[in-house]
Amino acid sequence: MLDNLDRLDDHFVSPRNAGVLLQANAVGSFGTLRWGDSVKLMLRIDRRTNRVDRAQFQAFGCSAAIAAASATTEMLSGKKLDDAAAISAADIADYLGGLPAERMYCAVMSYEALQRAIVAYRGGTVLQKTDATPSCKCLGVSQMMIERTIRFNRLTSMEQVTQHTKAAGSCSSCFKQIEGLLARVNAEMVEDGLIEKRDAYQLGSTPQRALDLKPRGEPQPGTNIFSAKIAPAHLRATPRPEPARAAPTATTTLELDAPTQATLIAEALDELRPHLKRDGGDCELVSIEGNIVYVRLSGNCVGCQLSSVTLSGVQAKLADKIGRPLRVVPVS
Incomplete structure (x- = not known):
């Protein structure tokens, strides 16, 4: 039996189901170069049985991001679609024997990609306009993504929010907005009986010094890591052959x-x-x-x-x- 560290390393050194799944009928991606990591899940779902027949992934990022995506594909194999949709970020982390607190966002990333793949397969809209509005502009993390991560993982501190979503991890510009979001969602979770009142985050609980130590930055434009212009060669789709063109003349070549x-x-x-x-x-x-x-x-x-x-x-x-x-x- 592999211990926790060995299991995480095993999925990183020898990732399962890596590569492009050409017969995929459900595809979901999450993350950008600005976010620092990205994962793309490709599923082949048997329409007769509604089961995941095969799952493969492409990932760009740290070892934990690759391991989490690899583990997710193993967890999906043979599952009915409803059971696959019920897989949580915590389930993915547990499958790996746990993740370091500062790498919990890797499990969340694979979870988000999985949900997008399933929604796309079912013919729904993957992202609503409100979900696309970033609360953390530096890293492009949306309000809806932060809110559902807080709820699903029962987060009660700003440190946990950053560990799971990276939000407010780059600078202090969005701290107050996300702090207010955490306090509101925690209050609703108390009413729903999901957490105890004593555990709910209260505005101002984070020491001001911790906030003062963060830099203030300007957001950078987001980039899809799987786009043709920025993706590493092994992540790009095979280009279609283009018709022959005349060789450029000296006047059209920029050196x-x-x-x-x-x-x-x-x-x-x-x-x-x-x-x-x-x-x-x-x-x-x-x-x-x-x-x-x-x-x-x-x-x-x-x-x-x-x-x-x-x-x-x-x-x-x-x-x-x-x-x-x-x-x-x-x-x-």
């Missing part, structure tokens, strides 16, 4: 001078580094030689089983920034 290209590459890496640092890794620019960019991975990125995923993401980011493909090579 960047070396200093400009170097500046754009440095800017692209600076935009990616906060996401890597959030999971204990980093990626630094070493040198540029023509179309080859040499980088140095450090921290948790060194020796990581998915370092190739990180490099693919860096390569896609640079190509998007420069406007043409570049090769990214790691150096020690």
Whole structure:
């Protein structure tokens, strides 16, 4: 029997059911590059029995995000759709033998992707307008997502809300709004008998010093990690062949001078580094030689089983920034 840590590591090192499911008839995604992690669940549901015949996933993020998505696909196998819909984020975490408190959002992420897949299969609307309105603008976390996570997981502190949703984890701009949301939902949960009154969050319970230590930031535009422009190569759909085009003439080809290209590459890496640092890794620019960019991975990125995923993401980011493909090579 694997202990808790071994089970989590096992699903990360040897993820089950990873890859694209071409015959999927239910697909749900959650997360963005701005959020820091993303998962896409693809289900093949037998319409005669209403059971999940097969489940596969694609994920971009930390080891816990990959492990949670892997575990979710195993939990779904053979389940009736109603039973699959009843799987909670806590169930996913329990299946892995538990998750570190600061990684609980990974189970929530797979739960959200699962719910979107099921709603899409049943022909419903995945996101209502109110659900798309972000309460945490830095990370693009919606009010409805925060509220249902509080209810389903019976959260009673701002720290727990951040651990499960990342909301208010980047800066202090949205803290007061989310604090008010937590207090309101907890009061409703007390009325419904879900929590004790003594456990409900009260406005002002978080020390002001903890709030003062948070930076104030401006929100960055969100990006779908599975979009063609930003997704690593292994996450992109196979492009359809395009009709032959005439070769571009010298007057239509834009060539960047070396200093400009170097500046754009440095800017692209600076935009990616906060996401890597959030999971204990980093990626630094070493040198540029023509179309080859040499980088140095450090921290948790060194020796990581998915370092190739990180490099693919860096390569896609640079190509998007420069406007043409570049090769990214790691150096020690």
